[in-house]
Amino acid sequence: MRWSPFLGIPLVIALISFLFFKIFPLSSLISSPPPLQPRLFSAEELSFYNGSDPQLPIYLAIVGSVFDVTKGKSHYGAGGGYNHFAGRDASRAFVSGNFTGDGLTDSLQGLSSPEVKSVVDWRDFYFKTYIYVGKLDGRYYDSKGNPTKYLKGVEAKAARGAQLLEKQKDEEAKVPSCNSRWSQDEGSEVWCDDGYPRLVQRPIEIALTGKMSKRCACYKEDELEQAGLEVYEGCDFFAKKCRI
Numbered sequence: 001m002r003w004s005p006f007l008g009i010p011l012v013i014a015l016i017s018f019l020f021f022k023i024f025p026l027s028s029l030i031s032s033p034p035p036l037q038p039r040l041f042s043a044e045e046l047s048f049y050n051g052s053d054p055q056l057p058i059y060l061a062i063v064g065s066v067f068d069v070t071k072g073k074s075h076y077g078a079g080g081g082y083n084h085f086a087g088r089d090a091s092r093a094f095v096s097g098n099f100t101g102d103g104l105t106d107s108l109q110g111l112s113s114p115e116v117k118s119v120v121d122w123r124d125f126y127f128k129t130y131i132y133v134g135k136l137d138g139r140y141y142d143s144k145g146n147p148t149k150y151l152k153g154v155e156a157k158a159a160r161g162a163q164l165l166e167k168q169k170d171e172e173a174k175v176p177s178c179n180s181r182w183s184q185d186e187g188s189e190v191w192c193d194d195g196y197p198r199l200v201q202r203p204i205e206i207a208l209t210g211k212m213s214k215r216c217a218c219y220k221e222d223e224l225e226q227a228g229l230e231v232y233e234g235c236d237f238f239a240k241k242c243r244i
């Protein structure tokens, strides 16, 4: 068959438009804002996004991951209760609750493994709730954006913390917790439907994660001789209900 210009021109047009849309996909021509690339922030750069400039978004970092928390302006903006988290990595304050001075640090050194786990859980919360925008060049990511040995250490410690908490949960499931109630005239009281109320100390690593260092559990008569069980002050050895 001979070359025909009537066949050739449409073919050339088809070829050119094919190549055009290959280079500029339709989606990129229609959707206006290009997707944001994860960025690498310096600590100084991040500090501008602390909510003091209403023109800028609000960013916070936790364990080196940076999130856009502008939609939580009421917490993180100027005057918000959690404004101290904005424009910096204050990972430690997520467990210490210390938002002053040196409390606002990214160091998790010396925390127990369940505590480190709770900080990593906060990071998961930000991944779910807000927009991830990048990494902070510092303790947890190096200047190339690669994880540092500190990040790997934190991930490993959090995994141990998760295991420990799981084990503890299984352990505590074997002994039912006491019922408790509070009323104006009775005050606080604990009681057991089956067994006798005892205070038990949690393992030290668990106890470190806050005020929950002891719990009330119900022990059967033949279990009451175990070590570490405390009778409530002012409560009989065989009482089923104790005021606290």
Ligand code: HEM
Pocket: 072, 075, 082, 093, 094, 095, 096, 097, 098
């Ligand atoms: C270690 C201590 C604490 C830390 C690190 C902490 C951290 C936070 C953070 C980061 C948020 C914002 C979550 C978001 O973006 O939606 C938040 C919200 C909140 N926190 Fe805390 N918090 C602490 C203690 C407390 C305490 C003791 C109370 C109450 C007595 C409390 C009550 C609240 C409430 C009510 C909200 C939700 C506010 C809202 O959605 O309008 N927090 N907390």
Ligand SMILES: *[C@@H]1O[C@H](CO)[C@@H](O)[C@H](O)[C@H]1NC(C)=O
Pocket: 047, 048, 049, 050, 051, 052, 087
């Ligand atoms: C926020 O950051 C800016 C620039 O780094 C600084 O001048 C300002 O004092 C900071 N504001 C707060 C509330 O920390």
Ligand SMILES: *[C@@H]1O[C@H](CO)[C@@H](O)[C@H](O)[C@H]1NC(C)=O
Pocket: 098, 099, 100, 101, 102, 103
């Ligand atoms: C917060 O941390 C700083 C520095 O570690 C310390 O001096 C201060 O006493 C702490 N404040 C509270 C309320 O724990």
